[in-house]
Amino acid sequence: MMSGSEPGGAGGRPQQGAGREEFERLVSADADGIEEQRIEAALRPKKLDDFVGQERVREQLSLVLHSALRRGRTPDHVLLSGGPGLGKTTLAMIIAAELGQPLRISSGPAIERAGDLAAVLSTLAEGEVLFLDEIHGATTRAGMLPGPLRDRFGFVAHMDFYEPAELEVIVRRSAKLLDVEIADDAAAEVAGRSRGTPRIANRLLRRVRDYAEVRADGVITKESARAALALYEVDERGLDRLDRSVLESLMRKFGGGPVGLSTLAVSVGEEPETVEVVAEPFLVRQGLLARTPRGRVATAAAWAHLGLAQPPTAPLAGTLFEVDEDAGRPE
Ligand code: ADP
Numbered sequence: 544m545m546s547g548s549e550p551g552g553a554g555g556r557p558q559q560g561a562g563r564e565e566f567e568r569l570v571s572a573d574a575d576g577i578e579e580q581r582i583e584a585a586l587r588p589k590k591l592d593d594f595v596g597q598e599r600v601r602e603q604l605s606l607v608l609h610s611a612l613r614r615g616r617t618p619d620h621v622l623l624s625g626g627p628g629l630g631k632t633t634l635a636m637i638i639a640a641e642l643g644q645p646l647r648i649s650s651g652p653a654i655e656r657a658g659d660l661a662a663v664l665s666t667l668a669e670g671e672v673l674f675l676d677e678i679h680g681a682t683t684r685a686g687m688l689p690g691p692l693r694d695r696f697g698f699v700a701h702m703d704f705y706e707p708a709e710l711e712v713i714v715r716r717s718a719k720l721l722d723v724e725i726a727d728d729a730a731a732e733v734a735g736r737s738r739g740t741p742r743i744a745n746r747l748l749r750r751v752r753d754y755a756e757v758r759a760d761g762v763i764t765k766e767s768a769r770a771a772l773a774l775y776e777v778d779e780r781g782l783d784r785l786d787r788s789v790l791e792s793l794m795r796k797f798g799g800g801p802v803g804l805s806t807l808a809v810s811v812g813e814e815p816e817t818v819e820v821v822a823e824p825f826l827v828r829q830g831l832l833a834r835t836p837r838g839r840v841a842t843a844a845a846w847a848h849l850g851l852a853q854p855p856t857a858p859l860a861g862t863l864f865e866v867d868e869d870a871g872r873p874e
Pocket residue numbers: 582583584586587588593594595596597626627628629630631632633634713741742745
């Protein structure tokens with residue numbers, strides 16, 4: 544089976560350059576080093592039934608696996624796509640576990656050279672499940688799998704961002720595993736700021752837990768969750784300091800735009816790549832910022848979110864420019 548993330552999916556870190564402290568972002572969807580991977584391993588659901596959300600993918604996969612098991616055959620090749628932190632690796636592990644087979648993990652970048660993949664394949668045992676992560680890294684255009692390769696997969700699924708209610712379940716489940724008490728409204732508070740991404744939900748939960756242990760009596764209440772997230776500068780919509788400074792600059796210094804990417808980047812003291820790759824994808828997804836042919840534009844929702852009055856001269860994204868239909872409307 545294979546998985547691939549879309550570039551800029553949930554806001555990660557740029558490949559190189561622009562190495563600033565911002566990349567230790569609490570709201571990055573990428574796994575943050577060995578320690579986080581270790582903690583994540585403990586939080587991963589082990590069975591398909593424990594995997595929260597992604598209902599259709601789960602049901603379809605369940606059919607594929609069970610019919611393969613019933614026939615005593617190996618299941619079709621599986622292709623999972625979707626942004627980082629949405630559960631692709633977790634599903635790979637579940638697939639192997641449900642089939643009662645060991646799992647081998649490799650990745651697109653690791654099999655880039657001719658012969659690399661052959662070396663992996665030739666050492667696979669019968670029935671062993673091979674998970675190739677970041678398979679888009681082995682293709683010519685990032686994020687694009689050539690048709691003939693795609694066609695090899697009998698099962699193709701796209702993992703979407705999670706609904707707040709699903710993330711809430713994940714937060715409560717993780718809290719139980721971390722042995723920390725969390726109030727339901729506190730779980731909702733964490734879920735709502737997690738950018739639709741389980742990895743971020745789990746990370747915010749750990750920070751909130753730390754706060755509750757040190758400043759409160761260890762129980763995560765709505766108040767302590769809010770205070771912790773305010774301390775870490777993650778707001779109600781999951782925007783962090785970088786996201787907000789981009790929006791604020793766009794509005795305060797450029798009247799809401801349109802303004803070019805490099806000008807905007809200079810105004811927040813960042814590299815253009817950082818603004819474009821790290822901050823913008825989520826802002827666009829949230830309908831707070833629009834990328835237009837003439838430059839970046841703050842939407843009405845952005846003015847409302849930062850509590851700023853939209854001046855009459857501000858461009859109305861969604862009417863003057865080709866943008867998302869909903870981009871200009873507050874939620
Ligand atoms: P990906 O491979 O897509 O980057 P992972 O599978 O590594 O994402 O998931 C990141 C973290 O989020 C893991 O700790 C995992 O336990 C958690 N997670 C992801 N999806 C779910 C889910 N559906 N239910 C519960 N936890 C999840």
